[in-house]
Amino acid sequence: MKDILRAIGNVFLKMPKGFFVTLRHFFKKPVTLDYPRKKKPMTPRYKGRHYLERYDDGTERCVCCGLCAAACPSDCIYMEPAENEKGERYAKIYEINQIRCIYCGFCEEACPEEAIFLGQEYEFSNSDLDSFIMTKDKMLVPHPRKENPFKKMFRRMRKAYGVLDK
Amino acid sequence: MNLDTIIFIVSALVAVSGATMMISLRNPVLSVMSMILSLVAQAVLYIQLGALFVGAVLIIVYSGAIMVLFLFVIMLLNLRGSEDLGRQSSPIKMSTKILFSLMLFVEFVFVIKVGFFKGDIPLGVMSQTTDNFGSVESVAELLFTNYLYPFELTSVLLLSAIVGAVVMSKRDAAETKTDESAVAVKDSDSKEQVVES
Amino acid sequence: MLEMIIISSIKVIIVVIAVLTGCAYSTYMERKVVGHMQHRIGPSYAGPFGLLQPLADGVKLIFKEEIIPDNIEKTTYLLAPAISFIPAILTFAVIPFGKDTSFFGFDIPMVLSDLNIGILFVFAVTSLGIYGIVLAGWSSTSKYSMMGAIRSSAQMISYEVGYGLSIIGVILIANTLSLRELIELQMGPLWGTITFLPNWYIFSQPLGFILFLTCAIAETNRSPFDMAEAESELVAGYHTEYSSMKFSMFFIGEYANMIAVSSVGATLFFGGWHGPFLESFPMLSVFYFVAKVIMFMFFYIWLRATFPRFRYDQLMNFGWKVLFPLALLNTMVTAYFVIL
């Protein structure tokens, strides 16, 4: 008898509540996206794949100082310096092991030339291990760059203290 | 050789071969399955004889409840074909048993031939049936008029079966209640439903 | 005679194809609806809105490798999917899915076979479906399958009673077992007096309807009574060891069972194909019927998305201590009013 009364109570008092909850959520906008077709816009400071920057005249910013490699906690940056005909240093080889990289962004902060920065892309999966080594030609591609507000601030500060860009 | 005859021959063959498989297969689950096959074929025979309602009830009660219970017990005891069923009994015993069965069969045929062919029951022909022959209404009418006392008595029988099953499958008070006791009760209840419906 | 055979065969083919398509698309519906209830979007990649997803699934299942484990009982293992699949399809033989219409001069009854014991047939056939599950579980010789089979048979024994008793009320009122007559009785205004409501039996048998729904869900092994395949406890229950087309046959069987039970529910309690404007457009009746079945299917899915699975002993208790007495009470009260 107690069971029956409780069951009746549940059917008329508690179950509609549960049904109502799911029905309400049924009409809400889903939080997931139709992923491969629609992608979630990342936040401006999201740290995705690496890019190397050029100056406006097309020369590479990187001078192969090694600060990024020194700052890297996972030790994933390898570089070999060389000099061009003008006597300026540049990186002959600049490689980042994407599998080791933890995407902390320390290289970006350490770089005095603002040559390296981490972009928005995050789809790295591949079936070929070699393709995870980011070489210079992969990183030197043109890319949509959104200026990091903090970077902007730092640049102004550097200007103020006389550390000038080229 | 019209459609009726074909249906009769096929279902009779299925019923008999299912029954034979039932007693000859070693694996109890396969036995149960062939019994179900036989029962379904028998239900077809019922329906061919105009007993629609009883045929449906046969499937619901037997195939739907009783045989499930058999299967449940087999699974509960975890019997497989490998269960040791002892030595083969001696050929003399075996042949005696088969002989007795055959004698019984001969006797049946004799009875059918001699006893019933006198004409009391028109076995040779299928008489024309009334409109509601085998319908639910006519069965119910009989059950609640002429057969009211047997009907009430079966309910008492079912009650005693419930009590019996509970008592039998109940273990000592110290032991906890098990699935078996619960199921035995359930089974007898499920039969009661058929009576009421 | 020949005409009749041809028409019947065409009807059978159409119904079977419709049921199989319905099964395929109820998987799609289930994934979409449950997805939205969980703030996801469900399948969306194959075709527009993922509408070709069932097709893709079917192709995938057909071409998958068929794995047959070693230590199984071969005969029953191979037989089980068919046994669970065929009774589910057979149920549709007696379900009327539309108002009788005439095409090209032929009067076509929109039911495959109008038995005068239609409901009993449905019950007889659905009660056979359990063997597929039990045999599958038993013959796989896997402990998960075995557990699923034992649970399923015990669940079946305890729910069959309530299932049978819950529709007695309707039968008492209608005084017939033929599904076609049941639908005809549900036409017209409610109890002959209330004109704005149809005379559906859900209004005269609300308790019976709730009991029927509960038992039907248990009968088809659906959540929250899906202990036979409780995926979080028993891997996949009775069909753990099945793969490829055999697995999909279980799947289709389950969904066909759901559709069958939904059709029976729609016929018994919601007036079957009955609806407005049938005089001028008789084909609308099929649409009404399908709409009612879809409502039931939606409820099934809604329930699955809402409630957690029952525990084994809870279910047994519920079946015997709640559903059974309530069904008896319903029968008694209905009988009292019918005699009055």
Place this chain on the structure above:
Amino acid sequence: MITVTAYVIVAAVLFIIGALGVLISRNLIVMFMSVELMLNAANLCLIAFSRALNVMDGHAIVFLVLTVAAAEVAVGLGMVINLYRNKETINIDRYNLLKW
């Protein structure tokens, strides 16, 4: 045209198979099912006679027999389980305590 005799003979064959099953089977459960089969054979006979005489009484009796069979199964399977608990076997030859 099939006659009622044909049905009765099928029923007789089924009954004999049931009887044979009870006699030669050593599996308790199969024996039990054989008994059910014999009941069913009798039912088939009743239905056939009912058809031959065009009366419904046979159907009513079959209905009652079905209930009796159901009650029998409920008690009988309880007995089988109890027996199995005692001896861990369903071989009927092992239950020979009362044999002299």
